[in-house]
């Protein structure tokens with residue numbers, strides 16, 4: 164029965180029960196109680212429906228609040244993880260820069276003494292054969308004095324490029340000092356190394372840069388030493404240095420080897 168029909172029926176019953184001529188009727192009392200009971204039950208049902216509606220509304224609101232909180236947390240977590248990713252990438256980049264700075268020379272980007280030392284130790288621990296060559300530019304001070312430090316730097320970079328282009332990929336060329344380079348020729352004996360260094364020396368002499376149109380080139384002197392089994396690499400280096408000194412004393416623009 165529709166609410167509206169029920170309302171009409173109840174109004175009709177109430178009106179009939181109120182009629183004075185029905186008051187004394189034997190069914191009047193029972194019908195009146197039935198009518199009131201029905202009205203009470205109807206009220207209760209309405210209250211229950213009301214409570215249930217409110218409960219559903221609350222539940223829906225709670226669901227929405229939970230959902231919004233969840234989405235907010237998710238957004239925050241995504242943001243945090245983006246920040247963390249960015250931070251980690253930055254740290255990786257910084258580490259690479261630090262690693263490069265601590266193992267390479269900034270001007271020529273060649274390995275520095277530290278990296279060369281590590282590589283030497285590695286070769287010795289692997290019991291590999293190797294020969295060292297120290298290459299030193301002749302009269303480099305004159306270049307700086309006559310043309311300035313910047314031109315000197317450009318020449319150092321040009322020499323570095325030629326060295327890197329000429330050496331084999333498994334050789335290592337590092338910057339040992341100001342105008343001094345160290346070649347680490349792995350699996351190479353003294354004779355082979357001499358051939359390599361002589362070839363390099365001629366190529367380096369052909370490297371030319373220009374200062375205001377004036378061509379500039381240099382020569383290099385070299386000292387070589389082959390590592391002796393069991394010898395600390397510092398001794399091999401010392402022997403190469405002594406050979407280099409002799410080459411300088413010999414008139415420069417030449418290479419000499421430390422006696423096997």
Ligand SMILES: Nc1nc2c(ncn2[C@@H]2O[C@H](COP(=O)(O)OP(=O)(O)OP(=O)(O)O)[C@@H](O)[C@H]2O)c(=O)[nH]1
Pocket residue numbers: 270299300301302303304305307311312313314315316319340341342411415
């Ligand atoms: N432009 C430039 N010059 C440098 C650098 N490092 C060292 N030098 C210079 O290299 C020169 C080395 O001079 P010396 O040790 O007297 O040697 P040299 O003039 O080459 O003479 P010999 O080695 O005896 O042939 C100095 O003038 C240093 O200032 C650098 O990074 N850039």
